[in-house]
Amino acid sequence: MKQTFSIKIGGSAGQGVKTSGYILTKALKDLGYWTFSYSEYPSLIRGGHSTFQINVADKQIGSITQRFDILVALNDETIEKHHEDLNRKGLLICDDNRVIKPRVKKSLDNKGIQILVIPVDEIVKENNGQPVMENSVITGAVWSMLTKEFKVLENQLKQIFGKKSKDIETNIKCAKDGFKVVADQYFVELKQLKGSTDRIIGTGNEVAGLATYASGCRLYCAYPMTPSTGILQYLASRTDKTKMIVKQAEDEITAIQMAIGASFAGTRSACGTSGGGLALMTESLSLIGINETPLVVFNSQRPAPATGLPTWTEQGDLEFVSRAGHGEFPKIVLAPGDINEVFELVPQAFNLADKYQTLVIILLDKYLSESWYQAKRFKDGKIKVSRGQILSEPDLANQLEFKRYKITVSGVSPRSLPGSKGGVYLANSDEHDEKGYSTEDLYARKQMMDKRMRKYGGIISELPEPKLYGPEKAKTTIICWGSQKGPIIDALEKLNNGKSRINALHYSFVYPIEIETIKRYAKRNKLIAVENNYSGQFAKLIRCETGIDIKTRITKYVGTPFFKDELVEILKTKI
Amino acid sequence: MAQLEDFNTTVTPTWCPGCGNYGIWNSLKQALSEMELEPYNTVLTYDIGCSGNMADKVNTYGFKSLHGRTVAAAMGIKIANPELTVIAIGGDGGVMEEGVNHLMWAARSNYNITVLMHNNQTFGLTTGQPTVTTEEGNPGKTAPLGIVENNIVPAQLALISNASFVAKTFAGNPKQMVKVMKSAVEHKGFSFVEFLQPCITFNKLNTFQWFQERVFDLAERKNYDASDWKRAFETASDVEKKIATGIIYQDKKSIPYSQRLVQRKGEKKTLVEEVKEYSIIQMIREFE
Numbered sequence: 041m042k043q044t045f046s047i048k049i050g051g052s053a054g055q056g057v058k059t060s061g062y063i064l065t066k067a068l069k070d071l072g073y074w075t076f077s078y079s080e081y082p083s084l085i086r087g088g089h090s091t092f093q094i095n096v097a098d099k100q101i102g103s104i105t106q107r108f109d110i111l112v113a114l115n116d117e118t119i120e121k122h123h124e125d126l127n128r129k130g131l132l133i134c135d136d137n138r139v140i141k142p143r144v145k146k147s148l149d150n151k152g153i154q155i156l157v158i159p160v161d162e163i164v165k166e167n168n169g170q171p172v173m174e175n176s177v178i179t180g181a182v183w184s185m186l187t188k189e190f191k192v193l194e195n196q197l198k199q200i201f202g203k204k205s206k207d208i209e210t211n212i213k214c215a216k217d218g219f220k221v222v223a224d225q226y227f228v229e230l231k232q233l234k235g236s237t238d239r240i241i242g243t244g245n246e247v248a249g250l251a252t253y254a255s256g257c258r259l260y261c262a263y264p265m266t267p268s269t270g271i272l273q274y275l276a277s278r279t280d281k282t283k284m285i286v287k288q289a290e291d292e293i294t295a296i297q298m299a300i301g302a303s304f305a306g307t308r309s310a311c312g313t314s315g316g317g318l319a320l321m322t323e324s325l326s327l328i329g330i331n332e333t334p335l336v337v338f339n340s341q342r343p344a345p346a347t348g349l350p351t352w353t354e355q356g357d358l359e360f361v362s363r364a365g366h367g368e369f370p371k372i373v374l375a376p377g378d379i380n381e382v383f384e385l386v387p388q389a390f391n392l393a394d395k396y397q398t399l400v401i402i403l404l405d406k407y408l409s410e411s412w413y414q415a416k417r418f419k420d421g422k423i424k425v426s427r428g429q430i431l432s433e434p435d436l437a438n439q440l441e442f443k444r445y446k447i448t449v450s451g452v453s454p455r456s457l458p459g460s461k462g463g464v465y466l467a468n469s470d471e472h473d474e475k476g477y478s479t480e481d482l483y484a485r486k487q488m489m490d491k492r493m494r495k496y497g498g499i500i501s502e503l504p505e506p507k508l509y510g511p512e513k514a515k516t517t518i519i520c521w522g523s524q525k526g527p528i529i530d531a532l533e534k535l536n537n538g539k540s541r542i543n544a545l546h547y548s549f550v551y552p553i554e555i556e557t558i559k560r561y562a563k564r565n566k567l568i569a570v571e572n573n574y575s576g577q578f579a580k581l582i583r584c585e586t587g588i589d590i591k592t593r594i595t596k597y598v599g600t601p602f603f604k605d606e607l608v609e610i611l612k613t614k615i
Numbered sequence: 616m617a618q619l620e621d622f623n624t625t626v627t628p629t630w631c632p633g634c635g636n637y638g639i640w641n642s643l644k645q646a647l648s649e650m651e652l653e654p655y656n657t658v659l660t661y662d663i664g665c666s667g668n669m670a671d672k673v674n675t676y677g678f679k680s681l682h683g684r685t686v687a688a689a690m691g692i693k694i695a696n697p698e699l700t701v702i703a704i705g706g707d708g709g710v711m712e713e714g715v716n717h718l719m720w721a722a723r724s725n726y727n728i729t730v731l732m733h734n735n736q737t738f739g740l741t742t743g744q745p746t747v748t749t750e751e752g753n754p755g756k757t758a759p760l761g762i763v764e765n766n767i768v769p770a771q772l773a774l775i776s777n778a779s780f781v782a783k784t785f786a787g788n789p790k791q792m793v794k795v796m797k798s799a800v801e802h803k804g805f806s807f808v809e810f811l812q813p814c815i816t817f818n819k820l821n822t823f824q825w826f827q828e829r830v831f832d833l834a835e836r837k838n839y840d841a842s843d844w845k846r847a848f849e850t851a852s853d854v855e856k857k858i859a860t861g862i863i864y865q866d867k868k869s870i871p872y873s874q875r876l877v878q879r880k881g882e883k884k885t886l887v888e889e890v891k892e893y894s895i896i897q898m899i900r901e902f903e
């Protein structure tokens with residue numbers, strides 16, 4: 041039985057495309073299947089066109105395909121726009137108000153696509169429901185083509201609508217009648233599998249919020265900007281439990297200044313934004329460079345320049361972020377590849393920021409921030425908070441004279457927290473001496489610059505090697521980073537097909553870069569950069585740091601991530 | 616108990632001889648010691664400017680931010696550790712121009728911090744360009760043909776931003792400065808204090824004598840009621856002939872930001888003390 045397939049739901053914004061997709065995703069997981077769900081929507085509130093795609097598999101996946109097997113159309117535009125990407129022998133599900141043009145009908149027939157028309161209005165009316173419940177009818181109908189286990193769907197409907205609506209019973213009745221339209225005829229027949237109870241579903245933003253809380257961050261500041269807003273909203277909606285302070289500031293400059301101030305005061309704080317907001321924060325990044333305050337900043341990328349494509353995806357800010365801030369100062373840029381890595385790297389980011397008293401930027405993008413990943417449940421108790429060198433009052437009492445910016449071999453100087461006796465100092469944005477007092481003594485300037493930049497020694501020594509995916513013996517190696525890990529790994533299996541043709545090195549520590557591994561690979565393998573941006577920004581960074589020029593660069597910059605099937609086709613021609 | 620001398624550092628001031636900042640500096644240290652604050656539990660944030668050059672001349676924890684950001688940094692410090700006394704220092708350029716949004720938001724949010732704005736009606740450190748508070752007849756270096764924009768009265772802006780404490784004090788009156796600063800710091804909520812600060816080098820109009828002839832102290836007006844917002848706004852607006860100084864407005868019942876947060880009710884610890892690993896057992900359930 042076929043167990044790897046995909047469903048695309050389309051409709052206009054406000055029609056509940058996302059709700060249906062989310063319910064189906066959760067129900068599929070409860071049934072025991074692995075899923076990856078991705079949504080596209082325009083930057084407006086009503087109208088427009090939005091889609092939700094679920095890829096289903098019998099093992100963990102991190103990508104969607106361009107072509108799909110089931111198309112669920114809540115409006116005519118969906119049929120018009122997406123029918124061409126329906127696979128042969130696929131299925132179109134729509135309500136009886138949809139108009140299928142003869143040209144489209146012919147093409148569907150040619151591909152052997154089955155069309156299932158659901159009398160949605162009638163079912164809603166029979167149940168005395170509201171027009172919005174058309175959604176539940178359709179969801180029920182989709183479910184009926186996948187499995188006979190209605191209970192699983194019902195549970196999810198209860199969980200999701202139970203929170204929001206009083207009409208839960210009516211919704212369930214609508215779904216049930218939708219489910220009954222077609223009896224015992226399946227597109228794929230999914231049986232209840234065991235083993236999904238220890239799995240979770242979450243977006244990169246939700247997991248970033250969860251990990252931020254778990255890492256002991258007590259203040260999160262941001263100004264809403266897609267696609268980073270999910271972190272702010274996740275954390276804000278949990279403050280009753282977490283007791284954190286989650287601050288929607290008046291702009292990004294305030295957000296970062298508050299976070300820096302709070303970190304100087306001694307708590308753990310973070311802020312988050314997208315490219316445009318980070319541009320506003322840039323002067324403050326440089327402030328961290330000189331006053332050596334630990335800080336974690338999330339930047340979830342979207343296609344730019346300027347406002348760009350607000351609700352679409354791109355890995356376009358790497359160059360900007362790795363160079364952001366006037367002058368020279370140490371910084372670390374991390375780019376997790378999926379929600380597991382988000383959960384792993386966020387605590388590390390906070391610890392690194394504290395250890396090196398420096399800036400750590402976490403690069404996400406719309407794809408990672410807002411897609412629903414399925415993963416094994418994260419283990420509790422794994423996270424360890426390590427705060428670096430903070431002097432307590434007794435430590436300070438033992439010092440003859442406390443110098444906050446003491447010149448040290450590692451470049452890191454122990455700090456004191458306001459409120460501690462004996463630790464008074466000035467965190468100064470001017471160049472300063474060891475006590476923090478302004479100085480224009482040029483020898484002192486050199487010493488202080490050297491001290492700060494020496495932190496890179498420690499940082500570089502603890503950079504992990506990139507992770508290798510696919511057969512070690514392969515002669516072609518993809519160089520990739522951040523969120524495109526999912527599509528690339530998913531494409532490898534198909535490309536190798538049991539042989540050792542191609543593998544991938546994935547970087548989640550993207551600045552500074554660990555350079556030894558790639559030097560080894562460059563000697564014996566053909567390298568291909570795969571990046572979700574125009575110029576291959578990571579490849580450019582690698583050339584800058586190592587001289588290795590990755591000539592073959594597969595880039596994409598149209599607002600969508602790499603699709604697995606698309607990537608397979610492109611890479612086939614390059615191996 | 617800390618004495619005034621305990622707030623001195625080894626660094627000598629670099630202001631022009633006769634600058635209004637000297638008086639403010641001494642009065643600030645006086646006020647801190649009279650309030651029995653200690654250098655270690657007090658944080659002063661600074662802006663960039665002549666006023667900000669006070670940064671290494673007061674012995675407390677200090678945070679010298681970027682130009683315009685003194686208030687924004689102060690908000691974060693106070694949120695993290697409400698036990699600290701947090702005072703943000705800046706000039707009219709930093710507080711009323713580059714960072715004017717922070718002033719408005721700090722006021723409306725009622726963070727329990729004090730903003731001390733040194734208003735010399737010029738960009739001092741960048742050598743005398745006009746600011747938003749420069750008077751029409753006093754063009755600076757970048758407006759030799761005259762200032763065509765209207766000016767803004769800082770106390771008015773603070774009042775319409777819902778500041779719960781607004782005061783004005785003259786850099787030539789140490790007694791009043793100390794008194795006003797103490798009231799501002801002790802006020803529970805956001806306090807805005809404007810210093811009328813002569814800049815003897817770049818502002819030849821608003822001199823010590825010019826102010827001396829115009830200022831009067833509201834404390835001497837028996838029937839002045841600082842809790843009356845409308846009256847306060849009228850008083851703040853009336854700067855044509857005489858300039859009212861002292862406490863212009865105070866809402867003694869104001870509730871500061873940190874006490875308004877529902878999730879922090881009854882929490883005894885500061886955010887600084889709360890940094891540790893947190894269990895996700897509860898939260899992860901929502902992901903199942």
Ligand SMILES: Cc1ncc(C[n+]2csc(CCOP(=O)(O)OP(=O)(O)O)c2C)c(N)n1
Nearest residue numbers: 663664665666682706707708709738739740
């Ligand atoms: C982002 C930025 N823009 C401009 C400057 C240059 N700058 C330094 S101080 C200053 C103005 C200071 O005026 P004010 O805040 O009134 O302080 P004063 O020197 O008068 O006390 C300016 C424009 C800067 N340091 N940073």
Ligand code: SF4
Nearest residue numbers: 631634665739814815
């Ligand atoms: S320029 Fe003006 S404000 Fe600056 S130190 Fe000199 S007198 Fe004071």
Ligand SMILES: [Mg+2]
Nearest residue numbers: 706707737739
């Ligand atoms: Mg000024």
